[in-house]
Amino acid sequence: MAQDRLPPMLQRLWGREPAPRRGPRPRLDLVTITAAAIELADAEGLAGVSMNSVATKVGVAATALYRYIGSKDDLLMLMSDAIAADPPDPSGRPWRDYLAEWTRLQRDLVLKHSWVLQITKFAPPLGPRRLLWLDRALAALDGTGLDDGEKINVASALTGYALTDAAIVEAAGTGVQEFTEAGIESAADYGELLVELLDPERYPAASAAVRGGAFRGAEGWIHDDDFRFGLDLLLDGVEQLIARRASGSHGGG
Amino acid sequence: MAQDRLPPMLQRLWGREPAPRRGPRPRLDLVTITAAAIELADAEGLAGVSMNSVATKVGVAATALYRYIGSKDDLLMLMSDAIAADPPDPSGRPWRDYLAEWTRLQRDLVLKHSWVLQITKFAPPLGPRRLLWLDRALAALDGTGLDDGEKINVASALTGYALTDAAIVEAAGTGVQEFTEAGIESAADYGELLVELLDPERYPAASAAVRGGAFRGAEGWIHDDDFRFGLDLLLDGVEQLIARRASGSHGGG
DNA sequence: ACCTGAACACCGTTCAAGT
DNA sequence: ACCTGAACACCGTTCAAGT
Numbered sequence: 001m002a003q004d005r006l007p008p009m010l011q012r013l014w015g016r017e018p019a020p021r022r023g024p025r026p027r028l029d030l031v032t033i034t035a036a037a038i039e040l041a042d043a044e045g046l047a048g049v050s051m052n053s054v055a056t057k058v059g060v061a062a063t064a065l066y067r068y069i070g071s072k073d074d075l076l077m078l079m080s081d082a083i084a085a086d087p088p089d090p091s092g093r094p095w096r097d098y099l100a101e102w103t104r105l106q107r108d109l110v111l112k113h114s115w116v117l118q119i120t121k122f123a124p125p126l127g128p129r130r131l132l133w134l135d136r137a138l139a140a141l142d143g144t145g146l147d148d149g150e151k152i153n154v155a156s157a158l159t160g161y162a163l164t165d166a167a168i169v170e171a172a173g174t175g176v177q178e179f180t181e182a183g184i185e186s187a188a189d190y191g192e193l194l195v196e197l198l199d200p201e202r203y204p205a206a207s208a209a210v211r212g213g214a215f216r217g218a219e220g221w222i223h224d225d226d227f228r229f230g231l232d233l234l235l236d237g238v239e240q241l242i243a244r245r246a247s248g249s250h251g252g253g
Numbered sequence: 254m255a256q257d258r259l260p261p262m263l264q265r266l267w268g269r270e271p272a273p274r275r276g277p278r279p280r281l282d283l284v285t286i287t288a289a290a291i292e293l294a295d296a297e298g299l300a301g302v303s304m305n306s307v308a309t310k311v312g313v314a315a316t317a318l319y320r321y322i323g324s325k326d327d328l329l330m331l332m333s334d335a336i337a338a339d340p341p342d343p344s345g346r347p348w349r350d351y352l353a354e355w356t357r358l359q360r361d362l363v364l365k366h367s368w369v370l371q372i373t374k375f376a377p378p379l380g381p382r383r384l385l386w387l388d389r390a391l392a393a394l395d396g397t398g399l400d401d402g403e404k405i406n407v408a409s410a411l412t413g414y415a416l417t418d419a420a421i422v423e424a425a426g427t428g429v430q431e432f433t434e435a436g437i438e439s440a441a442d443y444g445e446l447l448v449e450l451l452d453p454e455r456y457p458a459a460s461a462a463v464r465g466g467a468f469r470g471a472e473g474w475i476h477d478d479d480f481r482f483g484l485d486l487l488l489d490g491v492e493q494l495i496a497r498r499a500s501g502s503h504g505g506g
Numbered sequence: 507a508c509c510t511g512a513a514c515a516c517c518g519t520t521c522a523a524g525t
Numbered sequence: 526a527c528c529t530g531a532a533c534a535c536c537g538t539t540c541a542a543g544t
Contacts, residue, residue, distance in 0.1 A: 051518060160417030230410040304537060316540095
């Protein structure tokens with residue numbers, strides 16, 4: 001970096017806005033603006049969030065918002081950090097138990113505001129709330145023998161999993177135009193469609209799976225089992241890694 | 254479904270456009286249009302892809318494109334299926350070896366056209382090329398004792414991992430505005446910034462990790478090790494699942 | 507039937523002018 | 526200093542008119 005001054009956006013994100021300048025008092029603040037934008041996104045999706053719609057909702061001209069944020073992208077970033085609740089307390093809980101809940105909560109959070117999926121860049125966390133989640137995951141892994149880098153990688157893999165699972169659930173639900181357009185509303189519908197589309201010669205394994213009824217799932221699209229499945233895959237992997245570390249074998253790649 | 258006629262978009266995707274109608278011969282075709290759009294996206298990012306820019310590139314008025322596609326979203330979907338190459342042949346290879354390569358190739362593919370990250374909805378695959386990748390993963394898992402549903406879940410988890418890792422690499426590289434804005438160009442920069450931002454009382458574990466040098470990684474952002482790390486976590490989990498199945502214990506959730 | 511050009515209803519962002 | 530209104534350079538999409 002070699003640059004002590006934080007960029008304005010980060011200052012805003014961390015609530016370090018400098019002392020109030022003189023002149024007329026501001027009519028708005030970032031919390032109000034961000035909350036209005038989130039409300040719009042929850043109600044109408046990200047398409048419902050324009051500078052104009054947000055400004056109207058807070059009772060101001062669109063251009064006035066540029067007194068508070070640098071660009072619409074800034075606003076999107078504020079929104080995606082703001083939706084995060086506080087993580088649960090890991091103290092005294094077994095790491096696996098805690099991280100399973102930690103991951104599920106992150107997934108549920110994203111599902112409650114599924115528009116974040118269109119924003120999130122999967123970047124390393126920069127906002128105060130996301131960093132709090134990272135902090136608690138690292139704390140939960142204390143005493144496992146993993147080093148800090150490994151702990152961070154574990155947390156990152158789990159966060160990634162939470163996001164992708166949320167994206168899958170969302171896409172299967174009502175997210176994807178092509179699906180609703182094709183009248184696909186359940187895994188069974190999807191299976192039927194694949195039966196029609198897949199040439200068994202070019203797609204032998206997938207054809208067999210589809211024709212064998214791999215997509216039954218009568219009621220809907222996604223079982224909660226599917227979330228558990230991938231999560232357990234990852235946590236089993238972590239458990240093995242911890243066991244390896246504990247047994248003293250530090251085999252590296 | 255209960256509806257035999259495929260929606261126009263799926264017909265286009267699967268090359269099942271009905272016999273040519275009469276009237277003037279079309280000047281264009283979907284392959285040409287899609288290729289032009291991909292070229293624009295590769296060169297200028299997704300922002301460079303507008304109906305106008307694509308139309309200009311293929312020598313036609315913007316509105317003429319609506320003879321070929323229903324909407325811009327259709328075009329984006331065609332683009333994201335078109336970039337997929339053919340998957341490697343799994344026959345005779347150990348499943349773990351194959352799936353490791355399969356996952357890495359998917360990640361590299363996404364990195365070569367990183368704009369797909371802004372499109373992809375992580376929906377179950379519908380395009381001919383993505384379904385081919387799924388087919389090969391299922392084939393690679395033949396003889397492991399996993400059932401079709403489990404195989405599909407494994408493939409889905411690995412694809413999700415490929416996408417999230419690509420997103421992380423991309424974000425760390427040049428993707429995220431806030432990072433470049435803050436002058437963050439390496440993991441070390443990121444670590445320095447966090448030292449300044451994190452209050453050790455509120456973020457005890459993260460502060461300790463950061464101050465302990467968890468983000469050294471002198472040269473750049475991401476080691477290839479980080480990709481291997483998460484991948485091995487998942488594959489270790491799969492291996493354990495297979496072992497459990499082989500030993501006859503069918504413990505369910 | 508394909509393609510064009512004008513038109514519609516939007517965008518995000520700038521900038522000078524008001525208070 | 527905050528806020529407004531006009532203006533700019535775009536969007537995606539529609540529709541009637543040309544061939």
